[in-house]
Amino acid sequence: MSPRHVLLSAALAASLLAAVPGSGAAAETDYTLKVDASKKGASIDDTMYGVFFEDINRAADGGLYAELVQNRSFEYDKADNAAYTGLTAWAPHSGTVDVIDDDGRMNERNRRYLKLGLPAGVINSGYNSGIAVKEGQRYDFSVWARTDQSGVPLTATITDPAGNPLGDAVKVQVKGDGWTRYTGSVRAKKSTTTGRLLVTGGGTGTLRLDMISLMPQDTYKGHGLRRDLAEKIAALKPGFVRFPGGCLVNTGSHYGYDAPNYERRRSYQWKDTIGPVEQRATNWNFWGYNQSYGLGYYEYFQFSEDMGAMPLPVVPALVTGCGQNRATNDPALLQRHIQDTLDLIEFANGPADSTWGRKRAEMGHPKPFKLTHLAVGNEENLPDEYFARFTEFRKAINAKYPDITVVGNSGPDDTGGTFDRLWQLNKQAGVKMVDEHYYNSPSWFLENNNRYDSYDRNGPKVFLGEYASLDNKYFNALSEAAYMTGLERNADVVKLASYAPLLSNEDYVQWKPDMIWFNNHASWGSASYETQKLFMNNVGDQVVPSTASATPSTQGPITGAIGLSTWATAASYDDVKVTSAAGQQLFSDDFSGTDAQWTKGDKGVWNVVNGAYVQSDAAAENTLVTAGSKDWRDYTLNLKATKQSGREGFLVAFGLKDTGNFYWWNLGGWNNTQSAVEKAVAGGKSTLMSNNTSIETGRTYDVRVDVRGRHVELFLDGQKWGEFTDDSRVEPFRQVVTRDNATGELIVKVVNAQDNAARTSIDLGLPVASTAKVTVLQGRPDDVNTEFTQPIKPRTSQISVRTAFTHTFPPNSITVFRVKDRSRK
Missing domain, CATH: 3.20.20.80 (Glycosidases)
Structure with a gap:
């Protein structure tokens, strides 16, 4: 390593390269990153990311919209969700409570309202486990109400599940038989995540309620x-x-x-x-x-x-x-x-x-x-x-x-x-x-x-x-x-x-x-x-051209076993054969006996019926069964497939390593609107090719898949349906450099999505300040942020830099440098 290269301080290097369990932090791969600061790339609009x-x-109600009362206007309906009623999220507290839809409604769009035979009350449980309030915060209550009496006292209280009040009550006097909005506010004396809103009416007669609301006063702007x-x-x-x-x-x-x-x-x-x-x-x-x-x-x-x-x-x-x-x-x-x-x-x-x-x-x-x-x-x-x-x-x-x-x-x-x-x-x-x-x-x-x-x-x-x-x-x-x-x-x-x-x-x-x-x-x-x-x-405002060396490739041929599956469809398979490119028979099953050669999962109902392998549950999804060796390569898969009933067609898997890593030919997918070849890696699927082929019920199809190296050809009833070469390389080391015109900084973003550290010789191509701000995200690949722990959080520090220097990017990391450009006055 050249003496002119400026390295991270020992302390910072130790912190960034601290061994992450399971990350393989001890290994390193060498890279180069060169910035061509003399050229300009694409301009970046202020609206680039949104x-x-x-x-x-539930992103809106119960989420970004701050209303705490669920079903505040009693409009929930079985027509929308079989579990809904006009009293969903509500419970009678006392008296007679009915949801009404008649000419007395508040307006045409707000059809239903609550009718209480006094004295009576109702309780709303909000969303999640209840209504959440914070000690010391104020909450605005409102309700539209009318009564057939000269006056009815109405009280609104935030309580715990046992009915104990958590703040002062809102008290209003409802007067008259025309819809009128009544309001008040309450200050929470205790914090809770399981609160309830109790609304009661006193006296005698009838009280009608609609649009019962509880909103925090402290909302965004x-x-x-x-x-x-x-x-x-x-x-x-x-x-x-x-x-x-x-x-x-x-x-x-x-x-x-x-x-x-x-x-x-x-x-x-x-x-x-x-x-x-x-x-x-x-x-x-x-x-x-x-x-x-x-x-x-x-x-x-x-x-x-x-x-x-x-x-x-x-x-x-x-x-x-x-x-x-x-x-x-x-x-x-x-x-x-x-x-x-x-x-x-x-x-x-x-x-x-x-x-x-x-x-x-x-x-x-x-x-x-x-x-x-x-x-x-x-x-x-x-x-x-x-x-x-x-x-x-x-x-x-x-x-x-x-x-x-x-x-x-x-x-x-x-x-x-x-x-x-x-x-x-x-x-x-x-x-x-x-x-x-x-x-x-x-x-x-x-x-x-x-x-x-x-x-x-x-x-x-x-x-x-x-x-x-x-x-x-x-x-x-x-x-x-x-x-x-x-x-x-x-x-x-x-x-x-x-x-x-x-x-x-x-x-x-x-x-x-x-x-x-x-x-x-x-x-x-x-x-x-x-x-x-x-x-x-x-x-940044403009891309600055940059290049980085690639990660050494270890890509080999497509290898793997075979599989059969269905998705919300009943189907049968027969005469499954796998033959090597040299003509050797690797596998054969005409289902004249048992299904002992197949490994089943926990979905679907698979049985040998009348010399065919039948999945009979037309509602089950992803019913994959597998056979063969994950070491197979350069082979031809032949089979017959027949859709019996259901929404889609059938799925034929090949190159199958396990239930999360495979290719499959999805014939009649997406509610039988199209067909595609999908590739699954660690359970996540992507589409390699597709067209509008749909599958007929009751028709038997001849299916053939030729796997040669990383090239695959697919035939349906003897006609070539399509072909692809899966030669795209996974590249875990990527970068982009931009310029911030307001600050005069180069912004260098580097992603190292692998278990190896990336020891990188960086040439920025222009004079820079001696220190730079660096922000890093780093963690285990399987880390997940939760309410109680957020292992993936940014860490920001200062490092020493020069025009040319060496930096080791930690395993599984995202790093952003902001480097001051000294060539600009």
């Missing part, structure tokens, strides 16, 4: 959002906020406004989410629960403005996505949605004396929200049908608001027939920006750092609206960080990027991974949150 909010995992969650999001310094979804946007949009039972129409309409909260609809959510719309479009715009982020709403295109395939063929409904979108732009940007700008002003925001981007649709699986409708939206928006960027999309995956067709249509039409979504394994992210290197620099720009590695472990975050270096390097193509989903209530999980986790009293960032925050707080 956040995507979707009401999934006073705008009704839960402070700890909003502050964690704001700490990311997001450049944009995409909202409100996601699957809940386009699913059900074909119902329109005129479906029976107005509030049950299952379609997200932005106009339902603005105005006084008591006049907003309560609606079914695609993710299986109700949403109150207390967190609506006005609040999304306000939150974006509070964080200095660009608002980016998504509106339905009237073509369903998210595994569904329906397109609305109602011209009047299409025009209505297009007009709604024009009205949305006016609500956001119109003057205070315009029709919809006035509504914004009446809500407290006379100035425009400065909307510049709007997306139409989300993950549609019918590309031509979607694009025909998208074109109508775009034409109308461009005619009236030519400065608005209308964002198209590319379907639900990173490759395949839908993806290719939508990109073709977007390019041909000159669409400015296309939304891409994908959720893949860590290995996919480590293999595809150069994904955007070959994108057309003159074509549509990319909005990477949803992406994540399929778990919340630190290794997933490492793979995402490595991939993000490629996003920044290609900032001239990738203009916007947001990890997804953003929030998850730990007691209401529909999807994992998620960036920020919470319950009713605490919140914590996942390892991916810490990664996103580190990148988003250290973006």
Whole structure:
């Protein structure tokens, strides 16, 4: 090592390279990193990284929206969830309590209310384990009420589960038989996470109640959002906020406004989410629960403005996505949605004396929200049908608001027939920006750092609206960080990027991974949150070209056993044969006897029936059974497969190491809308190729898979279905260098996603200050942040640097240097 190289201090080096159990910290791999400071790379927009909010995992009610009362307007219904009633989250305390829907309702959108035969009371249990309050904090109570008596005393008290009060009671006198809002506040005298809200009415007669609310006074900037969650999001310094979804946007949009039972129409309409909260609809959510719309479009715009982020709403295109395939063929409904979108732009940007700008002003925001981007649709699986409708939206928006960027999309995956067709249509039409979504394994992210290197620099720009590695472990975050270096390097193509989903209530999980986790009293960032925050707080203004040496490759041929599986489908298999490339028979089973050659899992019902191997449970998912040797290579797999019933087709596995590491040919997947080859690594799957093949029930298919080295050819009924070569290399060492014009610093981000330390000779190519700020994330690959322990947290210190120096990046680490450029005055 040259004497001119400046090393870390012994103490810092020891701390950064302290052996992490199981990390292999003693081993080192040598790298070089060279910065070409004389050249300029892509400019990076301030909006490069943002956040995507979707009401999934109870992200809104019981989450970011600070309301503590669940089902505050008694609108929960079995039509939305079989477990729901109008009294979900409520319990009678005394007297007679009934949920009523009649002409006495408060308004058309708020149909149901509570009728109490006095004296009587009800208790609300909130979300999670109860209502969480903090000692010394104040909480605002409100209720809409009416009575047939001259006056009825109403009391609201926060209690523990045993009924003991935790603060002073709110006491009001309800007078008259017209709906009137009554308010008060209470100061909590004790902290609890299991509180209840007790509301009682005294005297005689009848008391009617609706919109019972308990809100903390301490919300984010006073705008009704839960402070700890909003502050964690704001700490990311997001450049944009995409909202409100996601699957809940386009699913059900074909119902329109005129479906029976107005509030049950299952379609997200932005106009339902603005105005006084008591006049907003309560609606079914695609993710299986109700949403109150207390967190609506006005609040999304306000939150974006509070964080200095660009608002980016998504509106339905009237073509369903998210595994569904329906397109609305109602011209009047299409025009209505297009007009709604024009009205949305006016609500956001119109003057205070315009029709919809006035509504914004009446809500407290006379100035425009400065909307510049709007997306139409989300993950549609019918590309031509979607694009025909998208074109109508775009034409109308461009005619009236030519400065608005209308964002198209590319379907639900990173490759395949839908993806290719939508990109073709977007390019041909000159669409400015296309939304891409994908959720893949860590290995996919480590293999595809150069994904955007070959994108057309003159074509549509990319909005990477949803992406994540399929778990919340630190290794997933490492793979995402490595991939993000490629996003920044290609900032001239990738203009916007947001990890997804953003929030998850730990007691209401529909999807994992998620960036920020919470319950009713605490919140914590996942390892991916810490990664996103580190990148988003250290973006820079312009890419500085840099190169790094590669990690030595140990890639060999595809090897592994075979497997059969189904997904929500009953199917039969027969005549399974495996033959080596030299013609030697490795395996054969015609199921004339038992299934002794196969290893079963714990899902599905597999039996030999009439000379075939049958999985008969049409509801079971991922019913994989396996056979053969994980050492097999260069072989041909032949079999016959027949779908008997169910939603999908069948799955044929090869190159199978274990139940988390394999390839499979997914024929008739995604509700029998497409077929694909998927690769699973450590349980996370990514798609290698796909098309729109569907599978017929009762038809027997001849399936053949040829594995040669890392090349695979697939045949269906004797015709070549497709082929691929899986030669992408997992590269654990990645870097990107940017320049911060305001501070005059080079920002060097290096990801070392392996168990070996990376001893690196760094040449910055220009004179620099003698010290630099360094921030490091490091941990075990399996580390997971929880409410009680956060092993993945940044550590910041100062190190000595020069133009050329050697630095050893710890195993499984993300490191950010901020180095002062001395060549600039």
